[in-house]
Amino acid sequence: MSRKILSLLSTAIVTGVLILGMTGSASAASGNPIGVVDSYYVVSGGVGVTGWALQGDAPTIPNDVHIYADGTLIGATNAGVNRPDIANAFPGYGPNHGFRAEVPYGGTGNHTICVYAINHKPGAANPQIGCKVVNFPAPPRDYTLKCAWPRCTMYLSRTASYNFAYGAYTPSAPGAIGVALYTLVRQPLGIFARSYYSRGLCIAFQVSAVPWDTQSMFSYRC
Numbered sequence: 001m002s003r004k005i006l007s008l009l010s011t012a013i014v015t016g017v018l019i020l021g022m023t024g025s026a027s028a029a030s031g032n033p034i035g036v037v038d039s040y041y042v043v044s045g046g047v048g049v050t051g052w053a054l055q056g057d058a059p060t061i062p063n064d065v066h067i068y069a070d071g072t073l074i075g076a077t078n079a080g081v082n083r084p085d086i087a088n089a090f091p092g093y094g095p096n097h098g099f100r101a102e103v104p105y106g107g108t109g110n111h112t113i114c115v116y117a118i119n120h121k122p123g124a125a126n127p128q129i130g131c132k133v134v135n136f137p138a139p140p141r142d143y144t145l146k147c148a149w150p151r152c153t154m155y156l157s158r159t160a161s162y163n164f165a166y167g168a169y170t171p172s173a174p175g176a177i178g179v180a181l182y183t184l185v186r187q188p189l190g191i192f193a194r195s196y197y198s199r200g201l202c203i204a205f206q207v208s209a210v211p212w213d214t215q216s217m218f219s220y221r222c
Contacts, residue, residue, distance in 0.1 A: 031057045033117035035065075035079070035097075037130025040113055042137070048102040052086050053079040053117035053129060059093040064118040066126070067103055069111050075103025079117070108138045 035053030042048070053063045062080035066073055081098035090097075105111075114131040 031055070031121075032125050032127055033063050033119055033129070034127065035063075035117045035129035037115045037132070040130075040132050040134050042134065043102050045106065046102055046104045047074075047113055047134060047136070048100070049113070049115055049130070050098075050100045051079075051115065051130060052083050052098045054086065054090060054093050054097040055117075055120055058120045059090075060096075061120060062096055063120065065099050065101070065129075066116045066118060067101065068114045068116070069105055069107060071112075071114075074105050075101060077101035077103075105136070108136050110135050 033053050033055040035051060037049055037051040039050045040047065047067070047069070049067060051065075053065055055061070055063055062078050065077050065079050067075045067077070077099050079099040080096050081100055082095045083098035084095050086097045087093065087095035110133050112131060113134045115129050116126045117129050118126050
């Protein structure tokens with residue numbers, strides 16, 4: 001290969017590297033916001049996102065960030081969190097371009113969470129900087145059992161764990177038949193109880209109800 005060809009190749013390679021290396025800065029300088037969503041995570045009653053956003057024509061002003069679920073706005077935050085890594089990647093823009101937000105959301109199952117960086121210029125583009133399908137587990141169910149005095153039995157599935165909180169209604173008049181209200185909240189039972197569940201064995205629970213002045217036993221068993 002001639003010296004001239006080698007020289008041309010070297011120039012092309014160096015030029016290509018310079019162009020690739022400047023891509024991020026060139027995009028930032030274009031005027032519309034850029035950014036990345038680093039993570040999506042589920043919290044109790046909502047969803048969280050972390051990431052960064054910045055805008056070339058306002059390099060030191062944090063952008064607002066909007067969060068959507070299935071196309072509906074569910075929350076907003078501001079990308080003003082200190083991110084030294086962003087300052088290093090974009091010299092002259094400063095570090096305050098990160099965001100971390102947890103917003104309320106009541107969906108269950110799979111939902112598409114998208115994040116947009118809001119342009120400082122009214123009417124300009126608000127680019128999407130991240131989008132992901134997130135699974136939201138169903139929250140613990142509250143099981144309500146009403147049963148007439150003196151006794152009732154409730155059968156529970158072995159596929160979930162439970163513990164029990166209970167209360168009792170007082171009848172409105174002496175001699176009335178008591179009706180008790182019990183709430184069962186899905187939570188871990190403990191090693192002993194889980195062992196019984198895993199072996200397909202039944203766990204019996206008994207709690208007391210007080211219909212007027214007579215104490216009786218209500219039994220719950222799996």
